[in-house]
Amino acid sequence: CEDSMNRMQTDYIDIYFIHYPNDEVDISETMSAMLDLKKEGKIREIGLSNFTRTQMEGALKIGRFEVIQPCYSLLWRFIEEDIVPFCLDNNIGIVAYSPIAQGILTGKFTKDWTFKKGDKRKSTPLFQDGLFEECLAVAGALKPYAKKHGKTQGQVAINWVTSQPGMTSAIVGARNAAQMKENIGASGWRLSREELAEIDKIGRRVTDKLPKYENFFSMRIID
Template sequence: MERRKLGKAGPEVSAIGLGCMTMSPVYGQTLDEAEALATLGRALDLGVTFWDTADVYGMGHNEQLIGGFLKGRRDAVFLATKFGITRAGVNGDPAYVEQACDASLQRLGVEAIDLFYLHRAQPGRPIEETVEAMAKLVKAGKVRHLGLSEVSPQTLERACKVHQITAVQSEYSLWTRDPEAGVLEACERLGVGFVPYSPLGRGFLTGEIRSPDDFEEGDWRRGNPRFQGEAFARNLGLVDKVRALAEAKGVTPSQLALAWVMARNPHIVPIPGTRRRKYLEDNAGAVNVALSAAELAEIDAAFPPDLDAGQRYPDAMMGALNG
């Protein structure tokens, strides 16, 4: 597995990471814990050792699952988790920061978290307050690196004046180009790595979702604006473009989409999420896909930055993005 640095002077991690969220019943699926654990084991075999979780995934279940697996092999993985999204809303209160960290450490069964993200910036609270509290965790040895998720360039700049931010995590894919409006440039200028979540468009860019009925009952994507009505039909056309470009290249749609993300910058490390070994293996193969300048131009022509793929989240959740 190829390795990449998170930022110019940051830690080195596997060039493709593993988003672990769907190993908990977040998308409404029936949980197959045996397959989830087998997928974690296969990830180690493949060298996919940059793992991402959060305290809110399965309300602690996800961290417990990973923690149980890591007993006796903690050093094999660069472990990232997130805090700040609670049942009561976004919480970046300095008094809550250490409490959340301690709870994650206990569920994960580790002495230190490699990368600790603020999951969302709390509206109305200065980012400096939260990051200062997070920095104390580094001094205490509970956390090794700090990250932010879904923040604006201005918020990132202010945070870096308090403590070096190692990575920013935001949604980024062929159909979600928001970070190109300033966040990617800010990360490069400030020496911060960029970690795209949902680089496969929440599974849509794989080409395996052809109808809203393909989602299991209870899957929250059924209520996502991008998977409804005209937006769904329009986005199917985009998926067909991915499929055609991938076939011409002799790769899978997932590998093409991931290779495009990785080609944007050497400090970008996508974390496609899966709970199944076959998809993990397919995703890992993207490190072997090199895209020429002509191929990148062809992909960009098919997916221009101003492409309207539909709103990313329902209205109630949009306010927490790019905070």
């Protein structure tokens, strides 16, 4: 925590996340340490990232956390089953990461896309042969909505995410000012209820037949 404050040149952190659960350390120990940091005024709120519902239930028994950071997009919706209901029941905010599914939903990829050396996306579930092409079709199906609203496919995908129950915001990467401006364009307008439902069905062309992977970056199937 001290190192984080020094890097950011601040004397407190608004939200301090436990980025991944540590199987080698009991959650009670980790949460107790976070609660101590809060009492000391070094952090304002506690957040959890990449936790299962069971893990969150265990953490909540030790102390309050205000927000979680899970992977969520039109193409990756496992949290809808149990994590979103848990957060709604306990008034916990949800900040989704990868709302454009590692760039797939921007529409920039093609089926014959050549990935640069070191690009790890090719080793993740949505980029596997067969499934990748289906994901591209979903991205393509967002074009009419983008055209109607004067937006891009990526902006439609982000707007859809932030319109879902429990979502307070979304984290979208940006490497330059143009990408930052693109991300900002996902806010300040609304998809209609009918459009949200239609886009929901489009995404389910992929998500309804996805096996349950360990996480967004792993090929290990757990269910």
